[in-house]
Structures are given as C-alpha cells and as structure tokens.
Amino acid sequence: MTLxxxxxxxxxxxxxxxxxxxxxxxxxxxxxxxxxxxxxxGFTITHGCNNSSEGGPPAQQYPVIGQAAVFPFGxxxxxxxxxxxxxxVGGNGGGTITGAKLSLAVTGYxxxxxxxxxxxxxxxxxxxxxxLYKDGVMAxxxxxxxxxxxxxxTIANNCVKTLKIRIGVINYCDTEKNAGxxxxxxxxxxxxxxxxxxxxxxxxxxxxxxxxxxxxxxGKFKDIPNGNGDNNRADWWFTAPYGGSSLYNDPDLLQPxxxxxxxxxxxxxxxxxxxGTQVEYSVEPSGIAFDTILTGKNTRxxxxxxxxx
Ligand SMILES: [Cu+2]
Numbered sequence: 253m254t255l256x257x258x259x260x261x262x263x264x265x266x267x268x269x270x271x272x273x274x275x276x277x278x279x280x281x282x283x284x285x286x287x288x289x290x291x292x293x294g295f296t297i298t299h300g301c302n303n304s305s306e307g308g309p310p311a312q313q314y315p316v317i318g319q320a321a322v323f324p325f326g327x328x329x330x331x332x333x334x335x336x337x338x339x340x341v342g343g344n345g346g347g348t349i350t351g352a353k354l355s356l357a358v359t360g361y362x363x364x365x366x367x368x369x370x371x372x373x374x375x376x377x378x379x380x381x382x383x384l385y386k387d388g389v390m391a392x393x394x395x396x397x398x399x400x401x402x403x404x405x406t407i408a409n410n411c412v413k414t415l416k417i418r419i420g421v422i423n424y425c426d427t428e429k430n431a432g433x434x435x436x437x438x439x440x441x442x443x444x445x446x447x448x449x450x451x452x453x454x455x456x457x458x459x460x461x462x463x464x465x466x467x468x469x470x471g472k473f474k475d476i477p478n479g480n481g482d483n484n485r486a487d488w489w490f491t492a493p494y495g496g497s498s499l500y501n502d503p504d505l506l507q508p509x510x511x512x513x514x515x516x517x518x519x520x521x522x523x524x525x526x527x528g529t530q531v532e533y534s535v536e537p538s539g540i541a542f543d544t545i546l547t548g549k550n551t552r553x554x555x556x557x558x559x560x561x
Pocket of ligand 1: 279299
C-alpha cells in the first residue's frame with residue numbers, strides 16, 4: 253500500500269466518522285439488478301477529490317470534475333470464481349451466463365444533471381464499452397449520481413447467487429494531467445463547455461463558522477498556482493487490470509482490492525435448484541479494455557498524451 257492510498261483511506265475514514273450513520277464509501281453503483289432485467293442505474297459519487305501533499309494529512313476536498321468508466325464486454329471480459337481465480341477470458345464464463353458472450357447493452361443518458369455532457373465510448377465495431385462524463389462539477393461536500401443504463405445477463409449457473417460486474421471507474425480531479433506531470437503546474441478552476449468558470453455551491457455552517465476554504469469568497473474554486481498535490485489528478489476505483497495495462501499502471505492510484513461493482517442477482521427459484529454450494533462470481537474489464545476504450549484521446553480534457561495516464 254502506498255502513501256497516497258493510505259492518505260485516501262484516511263480521508264474516507266474521516267468522512268465516515270463525521271457523517272453519522274453513513275457507511276464508508278467510494279464510488280459505487282446505485283442499484284443491484286435481477287438477472288435478465290434492464291436497469292436505469294448510476295454511479296454513486298460519495299465524496300470529492302483529495303488534496304494534500306504526498307504523505308501529508310488531507311487538507312480539504314476538491315470538486316470531482318468528470319468521470320470515465322469501462323465495462324467488461326465480449327472478449328475483454330475476465331471471469332473469476334469466488335476465490336478470484338480466472339475461469340475464462342471472453343466467452344460466457346464457463347457457463348456462468350446463458351449468452352455466448354457478455355454484452356451489457358450499455359447506454360448513456362442524455363440528461364446529465366451534474367456533468368452536462370455524456371459521451372459513449374465505442375470499440376472499432378461500434379459496441380459501447382465505456383462512458384465519459386464531462387462539462388460539470390460536483391461540489392466536494394455533496395454527492396452525485398452519474399446515470400447509465402445496462403441490461404443484466406441471465407445467469408445460467410444455478411449456484412451463482414450473485415454475479416459481480418466490476419467496472420473500471422475514474423473520478424477526475426484535474427485537467428491535462430498524467431503520471432509524469434501530476435503534481436506539477438497549477439490547478440485550474442473548473443470550467444464549463446464554453447470556457448466560463450463554473451460556480452460551485454459553497455459549504456458553510458452558521459453554527460460552527462465552517463467555510464469551504466477555496467470557495468469561501470467567490471462561490472468558485474480559484475486556481476491554485478502550485479497545484480493540488482501529487483497523485484491527486486484522479487481517483488481510480490479498480491485494481492491492476494488483468495493482463496497488464498500500458499495506460500493504467502500507476503501504483504499510486506491503483507486500488508489494492510476495491511472495484512466499483514454492479515451486483516446481478518440470481519432468482520430464488522433458480523438458486524433452489526443448486527445442489528451444491530452457492531457462490532459469487534465476478535467479471536471485469538481486461539487491461540486491453542482499459543487501453544483501447546479509456547485512451548488518452550477518449551479521456552480529454554482530463555488526461556494528457558497517451559501513456560502513463
Ligand atoms: Cu472513498
């Protein structure tokens with residue numbers, strides 16, 4: 253575990269403690285889905301971006317200014333059993349689902365409440381494998397949902413009670429950054445799609461006198477000439493991609509175990525037919541999926557170049 257991840261965890265623990273009754277949460281998926289059903293769903297953004305120097309205590313949170321997601325699909329789907337052992341790459345996960353290959357029929361919503369623009373990221377055959385949300389900002393002390401639609405596969409294996417669909421999600425915290433230039437240069441206040449500064453609701457408390465520091469006087473987050481700290485360009489909500497990734501391999505940003513996860517549940521009637529032990533399987537996008545869908549070009553303006561993002 254790296255300093256930056258300890259740092260990030262500390263922020264989450266602090267937040268969980270300060271918000272009574274609220275579970276410790278990273279970016280997740282709003283609703284579980286029953287097998288075979290379509291779901292108008294969304295990613296849950298439960299806190300803003302961290303801002304601190306390497307190894308230092310979290311200073312305050314900064315706005316999430318965009319998000320990208322890559323879903324498992326077809327030949328890029330890595331199927332795992334409950335122990336995490338890979339069952340199959342591509343195909344139907346050794347008979348886990350009824351279809352020949354995984355296709356979630358991912359669709360973006362045209363109505364973005366937090367981020368004005370949603371783009372569908374497609375492969376060379378036009379299949380939607382990812383989504384990019386941009387042109388907006390989430391005030392760091394609020395929460396947000398970024399919408400998407402999928403259709404859950406039908407589970408063929410009656411002993412699989414839950415199929416955990418892991419999605420590679422990135423919350424962006426800065427623009428034109430990569431592993432090489434993160435921590436250098438200034439942090440620029442978020443802009444809308446016409447280049448105007450975005451107004452961000454302030455968090456204040458008359459009782460305690462708390463005022464979100466950077467937005468205190470203007471209602472806008474001001475540029476920070478010395479940046480927002482190293483490893484704070486984005487929050488990655490996935491572990492090292494299977495098969496390796498040439499774009500997403502920064503140990504400072506990769507999670508030790510966490511994935512943003514959509515749970516697909518099997519029907520009770522199907523589970524009643526299981527003669528053995530009920531298990532949870534998972535499926536995730538491979539390194540190839542990350543490298544071909546969340547390319548530098550597809551993740552502008554948050555990234556720069558096409559290596560070490
Ligand atoms: Cu978190």
